[in-house]
Amino acid sequence: MLPELGHFALILALLLAGLQAFFGIAGPLFGRERWSAAVIPAVAGQFVMVATAVGCLVASFVGNDFSVKYVAENSNTALPVFYRVAALWGAHEGSLLLWIMLLALWTVAVAVLASRLPRPFLARVLGVLGVISFGFLLFTLATSNPFLRLDPAAGDGADLNPILQDPGLAGHPPVLYTGYVGFAVAFAFACGAMLEGRMDQNWARWTRPWVTAAWSFLTCGIAMGSFWAYYELGWGGFWFWDPVECASFMPWLVGTALIHSLAVTDKRGLFKSWTLLLSVLAFSLSLLGTFLVRSGVLVSVHSFAADPSRGVFILSFLIVMIGGALSLYARRAPLLKSPAGFELGARESFLLFNNVLLVMAAGTVFAGTLAPLISGALGLGAVSVGPPFFNPTFMLSMLPLLALLSVGIHASWKRGRLGTQRRTLLYTLVAAAVLGCGLVYGIYSPGSGSLLTPIGATLGMWIILSSLVDPVDRLRRRLSLPRAVIGMTVAHIGLAIAVIALTTVQSFTNERDVAMAPGASASVGGYQFRFDGVAPIEGPNYGGVGGILVVTRNGAAVAVLKPQKRQYSVQHQVTTETAIHYSRGNNILVALGDDLGAGRWSVRIQIRPLVSFIWIAAAIMALGGALAISDRRYRLARTADAVPAGTAPERA
């Protein structure tokens, strides 16, 4: 009964999304206020229906209803309840439902929080969101219905993919998707403004908090995925340039560019057409990511469900949404005029560099991701592009970006003279070089690192120091410090910490795969590892073996690590549970490899310095975003519709 109710709720949601799209776009177009007003009930109704569908599916999972095909394929009676709920997004159909649920949540958030925006504009924004929702609901109902019945019902389920049975993964998709889907709001705002033909600074100000919110979620989501890959996949790596990772990274890069170009449009009224284009692109890349992951055109370690027929549907949807938005852009953007220009060396020019470099970085990732597809289309055979391509090309745009950041935040709007800031920058650079080189050559041994190691550490330190100059100065002079400035500073410091952590990890990782018999010892990176053999383990839905490694440093005990090799009973899949210890800024990771017989095991030992700071840095960046959103001026912007922009003299 419940699955049918859920299915029915989804169909109603589709109809309501259609109404929302029609009233939202047609209402303002024909000047029918009552049509426009009907959008809000449609939004509310659609949300209730989608929530009902999600509730029905969750109930089927929790109640072990194996007559539902999706539940039978992704759950099991032995699966703990927590994972039975998380199994909702364990495969394709449920992931789509989660996507739709989050879009409905964002839509409701827009309807509530932006309720003071001009009526026709709000109606258009909600209308565009309705079109997106309609497309995804249609896709789900037509090709990927999670409520299909299984006849006869399965006695027990096939269990959730064991590598997904992990707390990190339970949280990763919802957060990542919240970020992905959040860019739909920026897309809708841009389309709303273009439909209306009023692409002024207000539009940019209204969009800013939404973009920052989506970006913060995406940052967290990517970091969680990377952390999960680090400790669960058993390779000890944290980033593989896998197509799915790239698919989430491209919107992040473009979203970062969008945050900065929106600042210029909001403050100075410049870059309007460029900002519009970025708003469209950020969400287009989210959709493209969905296409790449779901259609199976690219082979990836992540593609859980791939089906070419779904690819055709998503491609058609891409053509309608992205093609439509870009055509609208081609018609509207030529009408935009930029007011006064700016001098080279002014803050605007640095933000322009920022945008060019970020989009360039996204472009290289895009090219690398699609390379196998393009070469296939040209008949050149399967070409796969890996880290040897991504690492250097990505660095090519990132190094100048980091170097210009410190100067950029000290430049003033409009005028290109740095004045007294020049001395501050020089002092902070010298101090950063001392600190950076001290970190590289003092704490970590030199030799193994390349020239990029001290450069990376110095640039990171420079960003931290130069970011702090202005806020510290304001605090000393007891001047007010807007949340937007605090947020920006925090986010930049987060980025700097990520840069420093990545630099040390790349240069000073110690890794060895050793064959160990019980009682044998190995020495890696100043730590000694003694293998005490393996013992059987028993979990709720898995068995396996757990190894014991005693870690010491110069005779002093550091940790006892217990990596596991689990065999899940239903799918007979083996997963590697790494054991990680944090010591003196180092992550010591051990993983059990193959059973070599006679009690001997291959063991992977890996020592990565500062690697946890990569994920901490991502959390700091997201925190910066959250602080920036809480700034007073956005709350004021919500209450006042038409305050002329640019009146606030602050330098955020």
Place this chain on the structure above:
Amino acid sequence: MINRFLIPVVAFVLLVVVLAIGIKHSPEKGIIASPLIGKPAPQFSLPSLADPAHAVSSAALRGRWYLLNVWGSWCGTCRDEHQMLLEVRRSGRVRLIGLDWRDDDGQARGYLQQLGDPYEFVAVDHDGRTAIDWGVYAAPESFLVSPAGIVVYKCMGELTPDIWQKQILPRLGQAQAAGS
């Protein structure tokens, strides 16, 4: 004057063309025919051809890539691909496991003695039930299974040097690159 704001649309159209070709020429096209792709490989525990008193099971195969080759001494095409199988064994790139399908043990042993034995071991499927589990239509067929026990590729018919080069090696290579 050309509208420079049309550039994104034009670029997008090109992208759509590439993606459409991507769907059409999807390298997976032929393989998706097997519902087993992406699913855990079916389990088996069968007598060994070398020593029927001794059982061989799929449980022993986990943790490394293997290629399960379904054959029979009665099958002509299997004879054709045998040279290639010996090549595969020599390359050492993947464990090669045989599934002797609906065959006579004596004839199968003679076949391997005559042509050379490329397999690490051969499981004997007298009644063909394991072959049904694996969805075998006709011999020969070869299944590439990942260390996690997931079927990633199915070759229907003769395993040719071309398929080995273009379908199987890239999958092994990719996994090694990702794992390092």
